[in-house]
Amino acid sequence: MECTWPESLPSSKKKAIEELVEGRDIANQLRSLLSKSAGDNNNNNKKNMAAPAEDLVVKILKSFTNSLLILKNAESDEVSQIQANTHVTNWNGGPKSSESSEESSRSTTHKDRRGCYKRRKTAQSWTKETPNLIDDGHAWRKYGQKVILNAKFPRHYYRCTHKHDQGCQATKHVQRIHDDPPKYRSTYIGHHTCRNFLKVPELFLDSSPPSDSSMLLSFDNSTITSKEDNPFFSPFQSSIKQEYKEEIPSDHTDIAHIQSSSSDYLVSPDRTVAFESLGHMSVLSSTLDSDNGDVISGDMMGSVDFSDDFLIDDFSLQV
DNA sequence: AACATTTGACCCTG
């Protein structure tokens, strides 16, 4: 499949974005409403608040449903689920040569002492670029570092910590690609089959205004992505301990600082409110199962790892 | 002691 995100958004996607923006706005209203409600919830106005909140929630769900339908009907819909507006810049779903350059086409043979050395053949990969080093919620273990030709910075190779105990084949490599405005390109290869990351009680739906520092799932700057795909996914767990230390700019030298700031993105009371309001209203599954099911459970599913709780939350919201 | 990182060698592919 072609993996590069089109230069100009198709009109259907623009429409989808409009819908999502509307959904966000309504969610903002809902948030205000709920916060007011929470402010004086020991009064007797529970019932007053319930009706308009419900109405707004219905609007949100409808808006998201429309978005999904639009996206589903768009060409290359599987990409759109992931890439619309995100930092993801490339998706390698099949034989492709530009960026990953890692496409074996021959059989691999084991050799002696390196034992089970086996280069991944057809694993899908996708890249994203982030200005920060952000925990993505998985436990990664560094297994190598290479100086790359024509690259100013070495490339760091990570595999899932649970490669051995759970057979998780996910790997990634991260390379700093810009210095001044720090920019890191992460390439994820394969998907996680482990379930190591801590469950996230909140839904990371950014229903807050753009002024909010939250980035995850923001419909302005990014979109719903899988946890795997989203660099801001990781809530509590710092999965990469000593990553990038020689490349981190002076003001980011403190790993702990970086990780805590990523947590700031993630733990947003606003999103918690949104989740608690919406989480039980999952309606989408039927739509997705009937139509997008192939996308979810197929290759894309495999590569992006939608098989977790977070995925469920995501799609529950999108209705 | 257990686990993670570092690092040079090995291996694969173009």
Place this chain on the structure above:
DNA sequence: CAGGGTCAAATGTT
């Protein structure tokens, strides 16, 4: 053969 991905011994950290 060069470049890049992976392995695993050595070393560091908790």
